[in-house]
Structures are given as structure tokens and as C-alpha cells.
Amino acid sequence: MDMEAAKLVGAGLAAIGTGLAAIGVGNIWGSFLSAALRNPGAADGQQGRLFVGFAVTELLGLLAFVVAMILIFVA
Amino acid sequence: MHQFTITPLAPWELAGYDVSFTNSALWMLITTVVLIAFVAGGMKRQLVPGRWQMAVETFTGFIDDMLEANIGDAGKKYVPYVFSLFMFILFANILGLLPLGVVGVHPFTFTSHFTVTGVLALITISIVLIVGFWKHGLHFFGLFVPHGTPLPMIPLIFAIELFSFILRPFSLALRLFVAMMAGHVLLEVLSSFVIDGTNAGALWGGVVGLPSFLLMVGICALEILVSGIQAYVFALLTVFYINDAENLH
Numbered sequence: 001m002d003m004e005a006a007k008l009v010g011a012g013l014a015a016i017g018t019g020l021a022a023i024g025v026g027n028i029w030g031s032f033l034s035a036a037l038r039n040p041g042a043a044d045g046q047q048g049r050l051f052v053g054f055a056v057t058e059l060l061g062l063l064a065f066v067v068a069m070i071l072i073f074v075a
Numbered sequence: 076m077h078q079f080t081i082t083p084l085a086p087w088e089l090a091g092y093d094v095s096f097t098n099s100a101l102w103m104l105i106t107t108v109v110l111i112a113f114v115a116g117g118m119k120r121q122l123v124p125g126r127w128q129m130a131v132e133t134f135t136g137f138i139d140d141m142l143e144a145n146i147g148d149a150g151k152k153y154v155p156y157v158f159s160l161f162m163f164i165l166f167a168n169i170l171g172l173l174p175l176g177v178v179g180v181h182p183f184t185f186t187s188h189f190t191v192t193g194v195l196a197l198i199t200i201s202i203v204l205i206v207g208f209w210k211h212g213l214h215f216f217g218l219f220v221p222h223g224t225p226l227p228m229i230p231l232i233f234a235i236e237l238f239s240f241i242l243r244p245f246s247l248a249l250r251l252f253v254a255m256m257a258g259h260v261l262l263e264v265l266s267s268f269v270i271d272g273t274n275a276g277a278l279w280g281g282v283v284g285l286p287s288f289l290l291m292v293g294i295c296a297l298e299i300l301v302s303g304i305q306a307y308v309f310a311l312l313t314v315f316y317i318n319d320a321e322n323l324h
Contacts, residue, residue, distance in 0.1 A: 048145065048311060055308040059246055062253040 014068040021061020161310035168302030187255040196248035207320035265291040
């Protein structure tokens with residue numbers, strides 16, 4: 001395979017990672033929402049943890065984006 | 076891409092280094108001025124606050140509560156730093172999204188550059204290290220060995236915790252930079268769909284241009300949300316790391 005084509009295929013494959021991170025982030029917000037509806041009184045106190053979990057999960061998706069950008073523009 | 080290029084506005088070279096006043100620096104200056112104007116407008120200290128004072132007090136109260144909840148009483152002294160950090164990032168993100176291109180001025184989102192977010196993360200991590208070693212001395216290394224770790228596990232846990240600690244500034248800077256850059260790239264790609272689709276004639280304008288335009292309006296709203304969330308996450312993680320330095324585990 002041509003080198004340039006291989007880079008673009010790799011960047012496309014890296015986009016799968018962003019999709020997987022979307023599943024993770026959706027899981028976090030969905031779990032929070034279902035738990036918050038069961039016990040609304042405790043929901044506000046857990047918002048810090050919600051956002052930390054969101055940030056950590058999102059970072060992995062963003063890393064996939066960085067890999068794609070590096071493959072297209074840098075490598 | 077054009078919106079991310081840094082152009083020197085007032086070239087200046089100091090001892091062989093390029094320290095020109097760039098469009099990035101200009102937008103930092105604008106952000107600072109807008110931020111100072113916003114906060115100064117709310118510093119009237121009226122007993123019954125007006126709308127503006129209420130808005131500013133909501134933000135300071137929000138940061139105050141965040142530090143109180145996560146660090147406790149020791150967190151009070153970090154309010155100025157975390158407040159400045161949060162508001163600076165928030166204003167920078169939102170100013171970079173303003174549709175000033177309509178009047179010919181192109182906003183520059185300096186938070187979409189790793190150098191800027193990297194320096195912000197370095198300031199945070201420097202505060203963590205200085206406070207940690209100042210307060211606890213060499214006991215600060217106890218941060219890397221959680222309480223109740225079995226003896227044979229200590230070298231492994233120490234290595235893992237140290238590695239995660241070293242990665243913190245990178246993850247902090249990378250998150251903000253990539254989130255802002257990805258958002259702006261997404262908007263640019265969608266706007267190219269709208270422009271190229273509409274230029275290709277009425278049929279493609281209707282099939283591609285119009286739906287892309289509607290999607291773009293929604294994505295713009297999402298980007299405003301992301302601006303707020305990323306500023307909040309940056310401030311929150313800063314508070315978490317400072318908590319580690321203040322209270323160890």
C-alpha cells in the first residue's frame with residue numbers, strides 16, 4: 001500500500017476510538033441520570049465525580065483524535 | 076488551517092528569540108480586558124445586588140463552593156487563582172466562538188494551542204508541587220503510596236502513581252487544547268459543506284447545504300456548552316490536584 005494512503009487509513013481507524021469514547025461518555029451520563037432519578041437528593045453532591053469521570057473518559061477519545069491529526073499532518 | 080495560524084502583529088526579536096506581539100497575544104489581552112471589565116462591573120458591594128453584581132457573585136460563589144467542598148477550609152486561599160483560571164479559560168473559549176467574522180474581524184481561540192494550555196497546566200502543577208513540598212516536606216512522596224498498601228506491592232504502586240502524577244499536566248493541557256481545536260475544525264468542515272454545497276447549485280444546496288447549516292447551528296450551541304464544560308473541568312481538576320497537595324490522601 002502507498003504510504004500516504006496507509007496514513008489516511010490509519011487516521012480513519014483512529015476515528016473508531018472517538019466513537020468508543022462516545023459510548024463511554026454516554027454510559028457515564030446515562031448512569032448518573034438513572035441514579036439521580038432514583039435519589040435526586042444525592043445528585044448534586046456527586047457532580048464533581050461525574051465531571052471527573054467525564055473528563056477522564058473524554059480524554060481517551062481526544063487522544064484518538066490527536067492520533068488521527070498526527071497521522072494526517074505530522075507523520 | 077487559517078484560523079489556527081499565528082501571525083506576528085508587531086515583530087520583535089529579543090536575544091535571537093522571536094517574542095513578537097502576535098494575534099494570539101492580542102486575543103489574550105482582549106480576554107483579560109473583557110474579564111477585568113466584567114468583574115469590575117460587579118464590584119459595587121451593594122447590599123441588594125443588581126443584575127451585574129449578581130452575575131459576578133454567582134461565579135465567585137461557584138468557585139468558592141467548589142474549593143470548600145473539595146479541599147475544606149484550607150481551600151479558601153486558592154479562590155483567586157482558581158477563579159482567574161476558570162474565568163480566563165471560559166472567556167477565551169467563548170470569545171473565540173463569537174461570530175465576529177461577519178464584520179471582518181476573525182477571532183483567534185488561543186486555548187486551541189498546546190503552548191497556551193500547557194503553560195496554564197504547568198502553573199497548576201507548579202502550585203501543587205510547591206504547596207505539597209512546602210507543607211509536607213518529603214512526606215509529600217506519601218502521595219504515591221496509598222494507606223494500607225501491602226509491602227510487596229509498594230514498588231509497583233509507587234511507580235504507577237508516580238507515572239500518573241507525571242502525566243497530569245499533559246492530560247490537563249491536552250484535554251482543553253484538543254477539545255477546543257476539534258470543535259473549531261468540526262465547525263470549519265461543516266461550513267465548507269454549506270459553502271461548497273450551495274456553490275454547486277440549488278439541488279446540492281438543498282440536499283447538502285441546508286441540512287449541514289441546520290446541523291451547524293446545533294453544533295454551535297454544543298460548542299458553547301463545551302466551552303463552559305472544559306473551563307469547569309480544568310478548574311475542577313486543578314482543585315483536585317491542589318487537594319492532593321494540601322491533604323495528601
